[in-house]
Amino acid sequence: MAKSGGGKAGKPMRNQAGxxxxxxxxxxxxxxxxxxxxxxxVIRDLFFGRSRFKDFCASPEGIPTNILSDRLNRLLRHGLVEQVPAADGTQRMAYQLTPKGRALGPVLEAMRDWGLKWEPSTRLEMQG
Amino acid sequence: MAKSGGGKAGKPMRNQAGxxxxxxxxxxxxxxxxxxxxxxxVIRDLFFGRSRFKDFCASPEGIPTNILSDRLNRLLRHGLVEQVPAADGTQRMAYQLTPKGRALGPVLEAMRDWGLKWEPSTRLEMQG
DNA sequence: CATGTTGCTTGCAAAATGCAAGTAAAAGAC
DNA sequence: GTCTTTTACTTGCATTTTGCAAGCAACATG
Known part of the structure; x- marks a missing residue:
């Protein structure tokens, strides 16, 4: 029997992060x-204009800080997010979406619409 | 300091699966x-018209059977998938999307479009 | 009935997650 | 400047999930 999974031939393909x-x-x-x-x-929060580590932590879902750190680094590695100097005049850095990250807008919208339609206990909050 | 995460008040909200x-x-x-x-x-495969356990196993990503079993049960529990008698005349059951599951079409399309645009090593395959 | 196929479950090692605590640099208060 | 707080993480560790291989029973096929 032929193996079902895996790329069958040629060189292994990689994404933009390698x-x-x-x-x-x-x-x-x-x-x-x-x-x-x-x-x-996290990407939703970035769309809402949040840009700092503490902002993501403050979202109602309560992401653990080690997970947040890992996810932000993954998003940086894949080029969906970039770091820029914070706009508040301090020395801190802020996170923001790249065009590649912003291109997920339609995905988030479709997911939001599905949730609002099919899971009645969900709703849009005044965040952002 | 106020706790940052978690629902702040009232009864805990639940999704359609409880x-x-x-x-x-x-x-x-x-x-x-x-x-x-x-x-x-799995939902993608269902959109492609696949309906049997072995069909999902045969997809190129190679989902482990215990994970597939778990995910199908979760989708059944949440009402995105239902089981019906198989169309091939045998005693077996087939899986198919409910309206709630089919409503994820726009989500899958948006994700597919993103991948095709931003991850050049991806492509649509002749599956389904 | 013998043999293969299908649709799972089980066992277990490895990885990911979640929680609490710790830490170091930066910012703000005095 | 010193003290305290905030921010942005890292570390340790228990729990959960994943992934792989094997096992197995019901069904189908010849």
Whole structure:
């Protein structure tokens, strides 16, 4: 019997961060970056204009700080997020979406719309 | 100092499957159902017309069978997938999307479009 | 009935997660 | 400048999830 999984031939494909792809499927590739319970919530917060570590921590879901640190680094590595000097005049750095990260807008909108329609206990909050 | 995370008051909110919500955010709610590296690939396969356990196993990403079993049960529990008698005349059951599951179409499309645009090593395959 | 296929479950090692605590640089108060 | 607080993390560790291989029972096929 032929092996079912894995790329069948040629050189192994990699995403923009250099990680091996499970398959050439664009969906699978995105899931390797954002396929967990936290990453898209950080991206949501970035869309809401939040830009600092503490801001992400303050979101109602309560992401653990070690997870947040890991996810921000992954997003930096994959080029969805970049760091810039904070706008408040301090020495701190702020996180913001790159064009590649902002391009997830339609994904977040579609997911939000699904939730609002099919999970009645959800609602939009006044955040951002 | 006020606690940053968690629902602040009232009764705990739950999704349609009865699980506690991390927050009222529709995005967070969807991620509690589909927020991992495999679930949306199963849903993708269902959109492609695949309906049997072995079909999902045969996808190029190679989902482990215990994970597949767990994810199918979760999707059943949340009402995104249902089981019906298989169309091939045998005694077996087939999985198929409910309207709630099919409503994820726009999410998958947006994710696919993102991957095709921003991860050049991905492509649509002739599957389905 | 013998053999292969399908749809799982089980066992277990490895990895990821979640929580609390610790830390160091920067900012603000005095 | 010194003291205190805030910010942005890291570390340790217990718990949970994942991934792989194997096992197995119901069904299908010849």
């Amino acid at each position: 990680d091996l792809l499970r398959s050439p499927c664009p969906l699978a590739c995105l899931l390797d970056v954002c396929g967990d319970r936290w990453t898209l919530l | 699980d506690l919500l991390r927050s009222p955010c529709p995005l967070a709610c969807l991620l509690d159902v589909c927020g991992d590296r495999w679930t949306l690939l």
